Amino acid sequence: MLGVAAAKLEERPEVADRVRLVEGDMTNFDLGQRFALTIIPARSFQHVVTPAGQRETLRCVRRHLMSGGHLILDLFDPNFELLFENDSTNLPSREARHPRSGHLVRRTVVARHSDPLRQTVQEIxxxxxxxxxxxxxxREETSWTLRWSMRQEIAYLLELCGFEPVDLFSDFKGSSPDLRPGTALGRARDLMGSNGCGRPTFVDKKTSPSQRRIQTGRWLNVTGSPGCLGGRLRRARSAQSGGSDSPC
Structure with missing residues (x-):
């Protein structure tokens, strides 16, 4: 993935000097700067398959958010008819056009194992x-393991890590939430240093005043294994000093 990104940057020299590619662990990284926007696209967050790892990821991202910054998570709402079924024969293949050759590319799930207790699904x-x-x-085969979560569980997870959920949508167009499995978009606010909503104040004691200096106009893209089409988006706003609700 980084190789593809580097190749694309060579095609766009006008933006290459503004992009830095870093390989690391999304549960534990330190880039030495803060960002106006952090994006975890393509359901990469769900490749962190333990609750402890997901908490560490959100806390790490939160340390990199500037005041008034945003976090966007791309997740999927679980379809229990599929998640509790280990038979992959009824799963339809998905097709798309190769962006360079124009050839048809087909993705087929050839094996699946679901673990309802751990809320994980493994696929080949x-x-x-x-x-x-x-x-x-x-032809190429690969595998992945994803951890699925209910919307309320994600809301609790965000609150546990210092975010306040604000709103929720069912797709990328801002539609109202519904009960259909699929996509959703939500927003949450970072509560660190802000108690204007009558909520507890979260203070990151590990962050010194000198480390809280931020750089505006920068954004961070955190991604993992290859993701799927669509997904659930969540958006978080940093309010370290009660910053304004500026759009990202």
Whole structure:
């Protein structure tokens, strides 16, 4: 993934000097600066498969947020008809066009194991590239493990890590929340140093005043294993000093 990103930056030299690619653990990283916006896209957050790891990820991201900054999480709402079923034969393949060759790319789930107790699902995926006649030109298999969560669990998780959930939507267009499995968009505010809403004040004692100096206009993209299409978005606002609700 980093190799692809680096290649794209070579095609866009006008932005390359404003981008830094870093490989690391999203549960424990220190970039030495703060950002106006942090994005965890493509359901990468759900590749952190333990509650402890998810808490560490949110706390680490929170330490990198500037006052008035935002966090966006791309997740999926669970479909229990699929998550409690280990039979992958009924799962439809997903198809897309290769952006360079124009060939059809097909993704098929060839094996699945669900663990309802740990709220995880493991899948073996097969990717195939086909020519116009349907001949397979390339085939590759990979696997991933995802941890699913209910919306209220994510809200509690955000609150536990110092965020206040503000609103929730069911898709990327801002539609009202519903009960259908699929996408959702929510916003939360960082409570650190702000008690204007009658909520507890969270103080990060590990962060010194000198470390709280921020750089505006910068954003951080945290991503992990290859994700899926769609997803659930959550947005968080940092209010370290009761900052204004500025749009990202």
């Amino acid at each position: 995926l097969r990717f195939e590239e086909l020519d116009p006649a349907g001949k397979v030109l390339a």
